[in-house]
Amino acid sequence: MDYVIEMLHITKDFPGIRANDDVxxxxxxxxxxxxxxxxxxxxxxxxxxxxxxxxxxxxxxxxNGQVISIHSPSGANSxxxxxxxxxxxLVHNFTVLENIVLGVETVSRGMLRMDxxxxxxxxxxxxxxxxxxxxxxxxxxxxxxxxxxxxxKMLYRDNEILIFDEPTAVLTxxxxxxxxxxxxxxxxxxxxxxxxxxxxxxxxxxxxxxTVLRKGRCIGTVDVADxxxxxxxxxxxxxxxxFAVEKGPAKPGKAALLVQNLRVKGRNHSxxxxxxxxxxxxxxxxxxxxxxxxxxxxxxxxxxxGLMPIDGGRIFMGDSEITNASxxxxxxxxxxxxxxxxxxxxxxLEYMLAENLILxxxxxxxxxxxxxxxxxxxxxxxxxxxxxxxxxxGQGSRTITASMSGGNQQKAIVAREINQRPEVLIAMQxxxxxxxxxxxxxxxxxxxxxxxxxxxLLVSLExxxxxxxxxxxxxxxxxxxxxxxxxxETTVQELGLYMTGxxxxxxx
Amino acid sequence: xxxxxxxxxxxxxxxxxxxxxxxxxxxCILLLSNPAQALRGLGIIVSGGFNGGGKGIGQVLxxxxxxxxxxxxxxxxxxxxxxxxxxxxQLMVGAFAAVYAGANLTFLPGWLLWFxxxxxGMLAGGLWGAIPGLFKARLNVNEVIACIMCNYIGMYGVxxxxxNTNVYDSLKYQTINIGQAAIPKWxxxxxxxxxxGNFVDSxxxxxxxxxxxxxxxxxxxxxxxxxxxxxxxxxxxNRNASRYAGINEGRSILLSMVIAGMLAxxxxxxxxxxxxxGLHIRVEEILSPQGFNGIPVALLGLSSPxxxxxxxxxxxxxxxxxxxxQRLNYMPEVIDIIIAAIIYFSAFSLLxxxxxxxxVKRRDIKRETANGREEETP
Ligand SMILES: Nc1ncnc2c1ncn2[C@@H]1O[C@H](COP(=O)(O)OP(=O)(O)OP(=O)(O)O)[C@@H](O)[C@H]1O
Ligand SMILES: [Mg+2]
Numbered sequence: 001m002d003y004v005i006e007m008l009h010i011t012k013d014f015p016g017i018r019a020n021d022d023v024x025x026x027x028x029x030x031x032x033x034x035x036x037x038x039x040x041x042x043x044x045x046x047x048x049x050x051x052x053x054x055x056x057x058x059x060x061x062x063x064n065g066q067v068i069s070i071h072s073p074s075g076a077n078s079x080x081x082x083x084x085x086x087x088x089x090l091v092h093n094f095t096v097l098e099n100i101v102l103g104v105e106t107v108s109r110g111m112l113r114m115d116x117x118x119x120x121x122x123x124x125x126x127x128x129x130x131x132x133x134x135x136x137x138x139x140x141x142x143x144x145x146x147x148x149x150x151x152x153k154m155l156y157r158d159n160e161i162l163i164f165d166e167p168t169a170v171l172t173x174x175x176x177x178x179x180x181x182x183x184x185x186x187x188x189x190x191x192x193x194x195x196x197x198x199x200x201x202x203x204x205x206x207x208x209x210x211t212v213l214r215k216g217r218c219i220g221t222v223d224v225a226d227x228x229x230x231x232x233x234x235x236x237x238x239x240x241x242x243f244a245v246e247k248g249p250a251k252p253g254k255a256a257l258l259v260q261n262l263r264v265k266g267r268n269h270s271x272x273x274x275x276x277x278x279x280x281x282x283x284x285x286x287x288x289x290x291x292x293x294x295x296x297x298x299x300x301x302x303x304x305x306g307l308m309p310i311d312g313g314r315i316f317m318g319d320s321e322i323t324n325a326s327x328x329x330x331x332x333x334x335x336x337x338x339x340x341x342x343x344x345x346x347x348x349l350e351y352m353l354a355e356n357l358i359l360x361x362x363x364x365x366x367x368x369x370x371x372x373x374x375x376x377x378x379x380x381x382x383x384x385x386x387x388x389x390x391x392x393x394g395q396g397s398r399t400i401t402a403s404m405s406g407g408n409q410q411k412a413i414v415a416r417e418i419n420q421r422p423e424v425l426i427a428m429q430x431x432x433x434x435x436x437x438x439x440x441x442x443x444x445x446x447x448x449x450x451x452x453x454x455x456x457l458l459v460s461l462e463x464x465x466x467x468x469x470x471x472x473x474x475x476x477x478x479x480x481x482x483x484x485x486x487x488x489e490t491t492v493q494e495l496g497l498y499m500t501g502x503x504x505x506x507x508x
Numbered sequence: 509x510x511x512x513x514x515x516x517x518x519x520x521x522x523x524x525x526x527x528x529x530x531x532x533x534x535x536c537i538l539l540l541s542n543p544a545q546a547l548r549g550l551g552i553i554v555s556g557g558f559n560g561g562g563k564g565i566g567q568v569l570x571x572x573x574x575x576x577x578x579x580x581x582x583x584x585x586x587x588x589x590x591x592x593x594x595x596x597x598q599l600m601v602g603a604f605a606a607v608y609a610g611a612n613l614t615f616l617p618g619w620l621l622w623f624x625x626x627x628x629g630m631l632a633g634g635l636w637g638a639i640p641g642l643f644k645a646r647l648n649v650n651e652v653i654a655c656i657m658c659n660y661i662g663m664y665g666v667x668x669x670x671x672n673t674n675v676y677d678s679l680k681y682q683t684i685n686i687g688q689a690a691i692p693k694w695x696x697x698x699x700x701x702x703x704x705g706n707f708v709d710s711x712x713x714x715x716x717x718x719x720x721x722x723x724x725x726x727x728x729x730x731x732x733x734x735x736x737x738x739x740x741x742x743x744x745x746n747r748n749a750s751r752y753a754g755i756n757e758g759r760s761i762l763l764s765m766v767i768a769g770m771l772a773x774x775x776x777x778x779x780x781x782x783x784x785x786g787l788h789i790r791v792e793e794i795l796s797p798q799g800f801n802g803i804p805v806a807l808l809g810l811s812s813p814x815x816x817x818x819x820x821x822x823x824x825x826x827x828x829x830x831x832x833x834q835r836l837n838y839m840p841e842v843i844d845i846i847i848a849a850i851i852y853f854s855a856f857s858l859l860x861x862x863x864x865x866x867x868v869k870r871r872d873i874k875r876e877t878a879n880g881r882e883e884e885t886p
Contacts, residue, residue, distance in 0.1 A: 307752065328754030337752070345752040350745045355738070359753045368735045375733075 003062075004029045004192045005050070005081075005161055010059035012045055014403070016394035019045040020056070021216040027161065032183060032193045034203040034224065036236050037213035038435040039407025040392035043196045044086060046213070047163050050194075051083040052076040074103070082154030083163040086196075086406050086433075087343065088146055090138045097121060097134035100153050117156075124155050128185050142294070144175035151182065162186065163194045166406070168202055169433045172293040172461055180206050198407075198435045200229040212236050237437045245443045248451070250471040253283035254318070256455035257304075257424045262313035264299045264479075272311070273299040275479035281424065286446060286456040288470030288487070290463065292499050296479035297459045298340055301428050304457075305337045306330050307345070317424060331360050334423030338414055338430045340459075346413040347401050354382035354397035357416050389415035389441070406433045418445050425449055428459045443469050463492050477501045523808055523815070523854075527822070530853030534846045538838075545836045552836065553846070556829035564832075566700025566711020568824045573716040574599065576820035577775025578802025580720075580727055581637075581768040583811035587731060588764040589744035594640055594655030595772040596799025597662030602633030602773025603780040603789055604666040610689025610781055611675045621689045626719075626777040633773015634766045636662055641765025645758035651765070659795050667791045682788040683780070690783040691716050712786060716778035720820075723774065727813040740764055772799060804855035826850055 302308035557568035585592035606629030640654035809815030
């Protein structure tokens with residue numbers, strides 16, 4: 001069999017944890033090879049070994065049957081290996097074109113020669129159907145566009161082996177469809193793709209083979225066409241996973257979060273980002289805000305949690321008004337917030353896991369007395385959450401958060417926010433980047449919070465999640481709420497119509 | 509555990525390597541200016557304070573005192589994400605307030621006078637730190653710019669105040685003697701002295717060095733064990749996350765600048781609350797070098813309060829070595845250049861640490877070690 005890449009018996013240790021344990025992975029020319037595994041299973045580590053960011057402790061890598069040694073990402077590039085990282089690595093105040101050629105610029109007599117580069121980029125983006133504006137600044141384009149830039153970067157360097165580390169976690173469903181299309185096109189051109197994702201649907205759709213990792217070990221490689229989703233998830237978690245979440249009917253009580261005519265103006269847009277939004281979330285119900293990304297959901301959440309100033313309207317929690325309350329006051333009144341961007345808002349990456357788990361409660365008597373932090377209590381509490389939420393890391397509560405896998409960082413945030421026993425829980429994409437076992441667990445926790453009489457406001461871009469978990473669905477379109485429907489009485493198709501603005505119901 | 513050990517090793521090693529590089533650079537200048545004496549000169553610099561026997565060591569500790577304080581000031585602000593380049597101004601304002609109080613509150617008993625004067629110096633320094641803090645917290649004015657302006661306002665303001673108050677000795681263009689408010693010696697002069705024949709030549713060292721060390725330990729404690737330290741560091745590492753956590757960012761910025769200013773202000777008090785034979789504030793148009801040297805001290809100490817004790821003493825030690833270099837007929841200007849070069853080269857230790865990290869990583873890839881710390885993806 002002719003393999004472009006063979007990674008044989010790779011072992012990689014980190015302090016306190018063996019991230020890859022005798023893993024073997026082979027990649028055929030022109031195939032899309034999926035890599036599946038729980039959070040912290042070692043997928044990113046394995047790919048980083050291939051991309052030259054980490055050196056394996058044991059094992060060899062072969063390309064076209066020849067043993068190769070890769071010492072750095074640029075070494076990997078010259079061997080034709082490119083990677084799109086879980087968190088992008090673009091220079092924000094550079095243009096698209098500048099980012100693509102960065103590091104491989106053509107220079108003549110000390111001057112940058114951009115015209116050739118421009119022609120090549122335009123040619124590539126035409127060939128693979130990835131339209132980008134070469135002169136736009138990275139800071140001005142959407143995440144989906146940024147990802148295209150990352151892909152073009154790989155193609156510009158004539159890479160043959162393309163690694164995608166959870167590319168779909170940050171994309172909207174529409175963008176995911178486009179990406180799948182692009183990936184198929186690349187494979188058809190003879191490129192070989194390695195694709196990490198937690199979504200079995202995506203694997204089913206594009207991948208030829210799938211290698212499953214569990215706790216650093218290789219469980220096996222299967223042909224996707226002959227394997228059911230259930231079988232793959234069982235390989236990955238080691239047990240059966242329920243896809244549908246069991247939940248009884250909601251018993252909504254008094255209003256817990258009341259929003260009246262909320263308005264948030266954009267910096268330079270004339271149109272408000274959140275336009276006259278009013279709704280109520282009652283105790284004991286999960287209300288979901290659905291919508292295409294960028295229709296004001298983020299701003300709505302930032303306004304509710306106090307991270308963004310509002311331009312009008314009122315917000316109540318229970319009987320008390322929090323319109324002008326500080327973030328601390330809102331938190332202490334029982335507002336929890338799982339933020340959209342875990343690195344920007346959710347975590348202090350330089351802190352230990354334990355310190356991050358008390359990020360919002362460090363000032364409470366449980367964790368400080370007379371201004372002194374109670375470290376024993378902090379570690380005890382952290383160990384409890386680590387156990388309950390199965391947060392995996394090399395050194396337990398003392399792990400520096402930056403070294404944890406993306407999904408486990410997310411679990412840490414979710415654990416912290418749910419365990420505050422909030423009155424109102426605002427969750428923005430809470431399961432982004434989580435494996436299916438963890439998603440199942442988080443969904444159960446959300447429902448448990450609901451059954452405990454808490455109010456949950458869930459913002460999600462994934463319609464599966466919206467339909468599975470929520471009791472009531474609000475749809476946001478261009479800053480306004482265009483639908484308010486009970487989850488049981490609607491369909492994905494109907495939501496789709498609301499989300500694209502082709503239909504609106506009279507609300508409130 | 510292993511990782512922590514390696515981490516510490518990398519930290520201390522980087523500071524030491526930086527110092528060696530600084531010394532080599534110093535040697536180059538020595539060679540250029542007077543090749544015959546260069547090696548002896550380097551020897552004198554390296555033996556620093558020891559050249560002067562017991563007194564020399566005492567002098568080192570004496571000069572280290574304000575450096576430790578300004579190093580703490582700069583380092584503390586660093587930890588909270590602020591660059592306090594305003595230590596010279598804060599130090600001078602604190603010094604003037606302390607001296608003024610020492611000269612005027614003479615109704616207080618001697619053991620209380622110096623202490624009250626020092627507290628007043630501290631408050632004045634804190635006030636001077638509060639100004640850039642307020643600008644940053646309220647109007648988001650870059651603290652570096654505000655600090656630089658405050659340095660000049662502080663220097664000229666202090667000169668003006670000295671000339672127009674009763675602390676001016678117009679014959680010597682400096683402040684009057686305030687021996688009654690001098691920081692007590694606490695017996696240190698009995699420890700650090702040299703004999704000149706039958707005459708006991710005591711060092712100028714006083715209780716200030718002990719106060720500085722106690723304050724450094726206190727700052728270490730505040731940063732690492734208290735709620736405030738947790739907030740300050742969170743702000744320094746990730747402003748957005750600390751806002752999300754409900755930490756009042758403006759208050760943290762202001763408080764952090766006030767504390768930084770207070771530390772520098774104490775530095776000024778400790779320097780100038782001295783006996784008649786000691787230092788006086790001179791009416792000069794110079795920004796306090798002790799204030800600026802807080803920056804290399806903090807860098808070399810990697811902003812850690814405990815590290816700053818050592819780096820402050822080191823820089824005073826090297827400077828003292830420069831003083832003894834005069835024995836070899838080096839021009840004072842050349843000595844200044846050499847010492848400054850050593851200090852600033854050493855301060856590049858942060859840079860060096862990154863280089864070490866890169867080297868370790870490269871070695872890692874050669875499979876000689878397996879360690880995660882240096883390889884974190886950002
Ligand atoms: N630089 C590092 N230093 C220390 N430990 C690390 C480092 N990088 C990863 N680890 C540890 O190795 C394990 C595997 O991490 P990895 O990022 O490969 O997981 P993953 O499979 O990509 O998970 P996810 O789906 O959550 O992204 C984790 O337990 C993580 O804590
Ligand atoms: Mg990963």
